[in-house]
Amino acid sequence: MxxxxxxxxxxxxxxxxxxxxxxxxxxxSVRDIAYGGEKLNTGDLYYIPDILNDGKVHPIxxxxxxxxxxxxxxxYRVSICEYYAKEGYFVFCPNYRMPPEVxxxxxxxxxxxxxxxxxKLAEKYNIDLENVVLTGDSAGGYIAAYxxxxxxxxxxxxxxxxxxxxVDLKGLMLMCGIYDLEVLMKxxxxxxxxxxxxxxLLNFNFKNDFSNIKDFPDYEYIxxxxxxxxxxxxxxxxxxxxxxxxxxxGEPMAEKLKAxxxxxxxxxxxxxxxxxxxxxxxxxxxxxxxxxQQSLDFLVKLFAEEKVTV
Numbered sequence: 001m002x003x004x005x006x007x008x009x010x011x012x013x014x015x016x017x018x019x020x021x022x023x024x025x026x027x028x029s030v031r032d033i034a035y036g037g038e039k040l041n042t043g044d045l046y047y048i049p050d051i052l053n054d055g056k057v058h059p060i061x062x063x064x065x066x067x068x069x070x071x072x073x074x075x076y077r078v079s080i081c082e083y084y085a086k087e088g089y090f091v092f093c094p095n096y097r098m099p100p101e102v103x104x105x106x107x108x109x110x111x112x113x114x115x116x117x118x119x120k121l122a123e124k125y126n127i128d129l130e131n132v133v134l135t136g137d138s139a140g141g142y143i144a145a146y147x148x149x150x151x152x153x154x155x156x157x158x159x160x161x162x163x164x165x166x167v168d169l170k171g172l173m174l175m176c177g178i179y180d181l182e183v184l185m186k187x188x189x190x191x192x193x194x195x196x197x198x199x200x201l202l203n204f205n206f207k208n209d210f211s212n213i214k215d216f217p218d219y220e221y222i223x224x225x226x227x228x229x230x231x232x233x234x235x236x237x238x239x240x241x242x243x244x245x246x247x248x249x250g251e252p253m254a255e256k257l258k259a260x261x262x263x264x265x266x267x268x269x270x271x272x273x274x275x276x277x278x279x280x281x282x283x284x285x286x287x288x289x290x291x292x293q294q295s296l297d298f299l300v301k302l303f304a305e306e307k308v309t310v
Contacts, residue, residue: 019281112162178246181198
């Protein structure tokens with residue numbers, strides 16, 4: 001285990017009590033549904049029983065956990081998955097393989113497979129495949145954005161060597177994510193953690209100052225922000241103005257999305273006390289509660305376009 005893996009695993013463990021201390025009794029879950037052949041190719045499905053037999057189809061939110069690409073697990077996102085599920089949505093939260101077991105391409109191949117698996121879930125559950133929303137936090141925000149990039153720029157399938165994203169995307173919710181890896185790498189090193197993470201994620205020997213970043217063979221393909229275009233779906237994005245981890249990520253991505261997507265909303269907050277992934281702690285942070293409520297308002301507006309009852 002390298003230094004970066006140790007740090008981010010510790011963050012998961014330390015942050016878990018405050019991020020998962022709110023639970024919703026009316027939400028049930030089906031755990032460890034296999035979407036692929038690898039050990040980590042499983043996901044958890046959340047829903048309220050009322051929507052199973054009401055004769056209607058219901059939207060699904062696919063949630064990708066964060067963890068700096070090297071750590072994290074779906075078990076650390078139970079509370080936020082239940083938060084959305086209690087509103088009458090299905091929520092599917094998959095795990096995926098991470099470096100050093102696979103590089104970023106292998107990670108993204110798992111995530112494409114998990115997203116496409118929603119079609120299989122719809123064979124068993126009354127899921128509305130016309131109302132699929134992608135979301136994720138931190139590295140999960142990168143994953144959600146990159147999946148959208150693959151959907152709307154199919155040439156990336158050849159770069160990643162992955163299947164096409166075969167489900168239609170109704171919306172995107174990006175929560176304190178990473179969208180431009182070059183900006184991230186050339187920002188703070190976080191005591192050497194960022195360089196170690198980049199080397200592990202991309203399987204390339206970057207210099208500490210990343211002066212050789214353009215020598216990386218897939219340099220022009222690693223950042224989903226580079227592929228935002230007029231095909232992208234309606235989007236909500238949140239960020240912390242004083243984020244110590246994802247500096248310079250939220251606002252530039254927000255401006256790109258705002259210029260092209262059909263419907264757009266955003267939430268951001270200042271202050272070092274409202275830092276990276278502040279939205280995960282609604283029990284102790286009023287801004288987290290505001291942010292999550294605004295994301296729910298976005299979903300209501302989004303699904304109202306199709307007059308889907310939830």
